[in-house]
Amino acid sequence: MVIGTPQDRGAEQQRGAIDVLDVSQAFLNHGEPLPVLDHVSLSVRPGSFVSLVGLSGSGKSTLLRLVAGLDRPLAGRVYVDGRPIAGPDPSRGLVFQDPTLLPWLTVAKNVGLGPQVQGHEADPVWRRRVDEMIELVGLEGFRDALPSELSGGMAQRASLARALVTRPEILLLDEPLGKLDALTRSALQGEIGRLWQRQGFTALMVTHDVEEALLLSDRVVIFSPRPAQIIADVEVDLPRPRTQDDSRFRELRRQILDLLS
Amino acid sequence: MASDPLVREGLTSRYRQRTADPRSVAACLAVWIAATVVIALVPDTDAFIVHGQLPVAVFTGLVAVALALVWLVARRPTGSRGLAASRWLGQWAGWWIAAGVAILLWDVATAKTGWGRPPYVPPPGQLLTEAWADKELLGSSIGHSAELLALGLVIGGAAGLATGLWMGWSRRAGYWINPIVKYIGPVPTIAWIPIVFIAFPDTFWAAVFLVSLTVWFPMTVLTNAGIRAVPKEYFDVCQTLGASSRFLIFKVSLPAALPNIFTGVFMALPTAFVTLTIAETLGVNSGLGWYINWKKGWSAYPAMYAAIAVMVVFCGTLLTLELAIRNHVLAWQKDLTRW
Structure with a gap:
C-alpha cells in the first residue's frame, strides 16, 4: 500500500479548502447554556487529511456538523473554497460512527441514494459509478443484501461508498471506525487511506484513536475539553506508508497523548 | 461442508421439515369419514324438525375426499408439489382433526339427540340451509x-x-x-x-x-x-x-x-x-x-x-x-x- 502526499498527487485537486474562522457554538442543556466551541479557527488545505482528536464531548463532532452545513454557528463563519456555507451540500460527504444505512433499501440502493436524490437514478453513467464504488469497497457480492444482513464493517464500507459516490470535494468522518473490532478497524483504516489517495478529497476526521489519526493524517488537531479550543496542531511529518513501530511515530503518539491528558 | 456426510445428516435431522405424519393424517381422514357416516346414516331425533342433514353429510364427505387427495399427493414428498402438500398436512392436520370432531359432536348434540334444543342451538346443516335460503x-x-x-x-x-x-x-x-x-x-x-x-x-x-x-x-x-x-x-x-x-x-x-x-x-x-x-x-x-x-x-x-x-x-x-x-x-x- 503506497499512499502519496497531496503534493505527489499533483494539482488535480484544487477544491475542498475549509476555513473555520473564530467559530463559537453552544446549546441549551436543561435550560442552562452549554458552550461547546469557543472561538475556534482552523484552516484545511485542499486534498489534505486532517484529524480532530480530543476527549469525548469536546465539540469535535459539533465542528464537523458545522462544516457539513447541518448546523449554523452562533458566532464566526465557516467557509469552503472561500464561500460561506449555506447548508448541506452533496460536495461535502458525511460518514457517521453508525453506518445509518436506510434499512429498507438494499446495499446498491443505499449507495445509490445520492444519485437518486439528484434524479440520476436511471442514468447509466451514474449506475456505473455506483457499481464501481461498491466494487471499490469490496461489496460486489452484497449488492442486493439488506443492511440487516451485513456485519458492522461491511455496513460501514457501504456507508463510505454512499458518501463517496457523488465524488465530494470534502469527506467528513465522525468517528467512522469507533464501533468496529480491532481487525476490521485496521482493515478499514487502510481502505480509507486508499480511497483518499485515489479520489483526492479533503478529509476531516474526528477520532478518539491517536494511532488511527497518526496513520492517516497530514495534521492532527488537538481539542481541549469543553468548551473546546484548539490546544495543538501537530504536523505528521512521516512518509507513507506508516507503521506503528517507527520511532518518530511513537514519539508523536507520546507527544499527543501528553497533550490530551 | 455440506459434502461431509456426518454434517449433512446432522443438518437434515436438525432442520427436518415438518412433513405429514401418516398417523395424524389417518386420524384426520377417520374423523371426517366418521362424521359423514354418522350424519348421513344415524337417524335424527323425533323431538324436533331437523333440516339440512344431507348437505352437511355431502360437505363432510367432500372434505374427507379432498383430504384424501391431498394425502395422495403428499405421500411421496419428492417433488416440490408433493413436499408443499406434505408440509401443509403436517402443519394443519391437528386443526382438521379438531374441526371434524367439533362438527361431529355438534351434530350429535343437536340433530341426533335433540339435547341442544333446536332451533335455539341448531344443527350445522340448519345453519347452512337457512343461510342458503336467505x-x-x-x-x-x-x-x-x-x-x-x-x-x-x-x-x-x-x-x-x-x-x-x-x-x-x-x-x-x-x-x-x-x-x-x-x-x-x-x-x-x-x-x-x-x-x-x-x-x-x-x-x-x-x-x-x-x-x-x-x-x-x-x-x-x-x-x-x-x-x-x-x-x-x-x-x-x-x-x-x-x-x-x-x-x-x-x-x-x-x-x-x-x-x-x-x-x-x-x-x-x-x-x-x-x-x-x-x-x-x-x-x-x-x-x-x-x-x-x-x-x-x-x-x-x-x-x-x-x-x-x-x-x-x-x-x-x-x-x-x-x-x-x-x-x-x-x-x-x-x-x-x-x-
Whole structure:
C-alpha cells in the first residue's frame, strides 16, 4: 500500500479548502447554556487529511456538523473554497460512527441514494459509478443484501461508498471506525487511506484513536475539553506508508497523548 | 461442508421439515369419514324438525375426499408439489382433526339427540340451509358491510396518515392538532351517533364518517409516533446527499414509520368492526350488524348464527390479510415479529 502526499498527487485537486474562522457554538442543556466551541479557527488545505482528536464531548463532532452545513454557528463563519456555507451540500460527504444505512433499501440502493436524490437514478453513467464504488469497497457480492444482513464493517464500507459516490470535494468522518473490532478497524483504516489517495478529497476526521489519526493524517488537531479550543496542531511529518513501530511515530503518539491528558 | 456426510445428516435431522405424519393424517381422514357416516346414516331425533342433514353429510364427505387427495399427493414428498402438500398436512392436520370432531359432536348434540334444543342451538346443516335460503339478503348484507368498511378504512386511513405526517413535520400543525387528537380521539365513536346521524343527510355516509373517525385516531397517533421516532441521522445523511424535504418526507420518514403505521392499521381494524356493527344496528338498515339483529327480532336463530359465523370469517380474514401484507412489506426489518 503506497499512499502519496497531496503534493505527489499533483494539482488535480484544487477544491475542498475549509476555513473555520473564530467559530463559537453552544446549546441549551436543561435550560442552562452549554458552550461547546469557543472561538475556534482552523484552516484545511485542499486534498489534505486532517484529524480532530480530543476527549469525548469536546465539540469535535459539533465542528464537523458545522462544516457539513447541518448546523449554523452562533458566532464566526465557516467557509469552503472561500464561500460561506449555506447548508448541506452533496460536495461535502458525511460518514457517521453508525453506518445509518436506510434499512429498507438494499446495499446498491443505499449507495445509490445520492444519485437518486439528484434524479440520476436511471442514468447509466451514474449506475456505473455506483457499481464501481461498491466494487471499490469490496461489496460486489452484497449488492442486493439488506443492511440487516451485513456485519458492522461491511455496513460501514457501504456507508463510505454512499458518501463517496457523488465524488465530494470534502469527506467528513465522525468517528467512522469507533464501533468496529480491532481487525476490521485496521482493515478499514487502510481502505480509507486508499480511497483518499485515489479520489483526492479533503478529509476531516474526528477520532478518539491517536494511532488511527497518526496513520492517516497530514495534521492532527488537538481539542481541549469543553468548551473546546484548539490546544495543538501537530504536523505528521512521516512518509507513507506508516507503521506503528517507527520511532518518530511513537514519539508523536507520546507527544499527543501528553497533550490530551 | 455440506459434502461431509456426518454434517449433512446432522443438518437434515436438525432442520427436518415438518412433513405429514401418516398417523395424524389417518386420524384426520377417520374423523371426517366418521362424521359423514354418522350424519348421513344415524337417524335424527323425533323431538324436533331437523333440516339440512344431507348437505352437511355431502360437505363432510367432500372434505374427507379432498383430504384424501391431498394425502395422495403428499405421500411421496419428492417433488416440490408433493413436499408443499406434505408440509401443509403436517402443519394443519391437528386443526382438521379438531374441526371434524367439533362438527361431529355438534351434530350429535343437536340433530341426533335433540339435547341442544333446536332451533335455539341448531344443527350445522340448519345453519347452512337457512343461510342458503336467505342468500340474497345475506349476500347483500355482506356487500353493504364490506362497502361501508372499505370506505371508512380508506378515508379514515388516508386522513390519519396525512394528519400524522403533517403533525410530525410541522410544529404549527402539531400545536393546533395535538390537543384535538388528544380529546376527540379517545372518545368512543358511538358517543357521537346522536349528533352524526342528525348532521349527515343520510345514514350511510353518517356511518362511513363514524368508521373513518374510529380509524383516524390510531392511524394519526401511530403515524405521528413513527415519524418522530425516525433516527435524526437518516435526515442528516440524506440532506448531505442533497435531499429535498419532499424526499425526506416521502422516501425517508414514511418508509421508516411503516412499522408503526402497520400497527396503527392493526389497532384500527377491530375498533372499526365495532363501530361498523353498532352503526349498522342503530341507524343503517343494511349490513351484517343489522342482519343479525333483524333475524334475532324474528327469532330466526339459525340465520342469525350463520350471519355471526360469516362475521367471524369476515373480520378474521381481513386481520389475517393485514398481517400478511405487513409481513411482506416489512420483510427488511430485523427481528420482525411475524404474527
